Amino acid sequence: MAELRVNPLQRLWLREIGIEKTWLRGAPDSAPAPARDVQARPAVTAQAPPAARSAPEAPRPSRPEPRPASKPEPAPTVAEASAPASAGIEVARRVAGFDLAQLQQEVLACTACGLCQGRKHAVFGDGARPARWLVVGEAPGEQEDRRGLPFVGRSGQLLDAMLASVGMSRERDVFIANVIKCRPPGNRNPKPEEIAACSPYLMRQIALLEPERILVLGRFAAQTLLGTDATIGSLRGRRHVLKTEAGREIPVVVSYHPAYLLRSPSEKARAWQDLQLALRAA
Numbered sequence: 001m002a003e004l005r006v007n008p009l010q011r012l013w014l015r016e017i018g019i020e021k022t023w024l025r026g027a028p029d030s031a032p033a034p035a036r037d038v039q040a041r042p043a044v045t046a047q048a049p050p051a052a053r054s055a056p057e058a059p060r061p062s063r064p065e066p067r068p069a070s071k072p073e074p075a076p077t078v079a080e081a082s083a084p085a086s087a088g089i090e091v092a093r094r095v096a097g098f099d100l101a102q103l104q105q106e107v108l109a110c111t112a113c114g115l116c117q118g119r120k121h122a123v124f125g126d127g128a129r130p131a132r133w134l135v136v137g138e139a140p141g142e143q144e145d146r147r148g149l150p151f152v153g154r155s156g157q158l159l160d161a162m163l164a165s166v167g168m169s170r171e172r173d174v175f176i177a178n179v180i181k182c183r184p185p186g187n188r189n190p191k192p193e194e195i196a197a198c199s200p201y202l203m204r205q206i207a208l209l210e211p212e213r214i215l216v217l218g219r220f221a222a223q224t225l226l227g228t229d230a231t232i233g234s235l236r237g238r239r240h241v242l243k244t245e246a247g248r249e250i251p252v253v254v255s256y257h258p259a260y261l262l263r264s265p266s267e268k269a270r271a272w273q274d275l276q277l278a279l280r281a282a
């Protein structure tokens, strides 16, 4: 493994997130797959596969299975990716001309699906504007619902540490949002109609923020954004592409959800490789 240069602050963070040793050893099985373009199918159709949430309470396999990459297809535009069925069409139409402030107001008052009934706060997203990176998670958990901010629990602390390890911060460089803006009761998996109703908000956020990179965390967010049912093992380690309405291609890198990393700390070395890939994915 090629030697990586880190400054003392980054080294501190690497130690903090528990991967310094693995990283220094060069963890033989953690070498990244060569970056290559994989263009994804349109996301969020009526057939979009419901995917398991990676909230800490949810049981999940101890290790995602690698699977061969699916055949490359043309990159979806943000408009295509935001063409959901039913309620989502109405949402997508309404927000098409919105700026970020209007979009935020819309999300905070949204009643497009049943999740609004159980929420304390809708979570629009938070972070730098303009943002170099957009980090996309799944859905708010209990603490996020209570505070109206994304990734503020234990997963969020780990996410902040991971970002800091590559010199990024949510205050300065990164905007953080979720696919689903309201907490599903008991952190259950979002239903297809909830994904359809909510995903146009994320697509509009992407179109407005035009980040240099998108880092997608966890199987659910990756499958939704990339419109695939491929496993996370097969999606990570390479560069995907999402096309904006303006025709800009935004590199997308998939990594593990921090909640999964809290349960499986040995995978942090792979997550570190994903962050490295995101840094250089152009």
Ligand code: URA
Pocket (backbone or CB within 6 Å): 137, 138, 139, 140, 141, 144, 149, 150, 151, 152, 155, 178
């Ligand atoms: N998990 C997520 O996916 N998003 C959050 O905002 C918090 C936990």
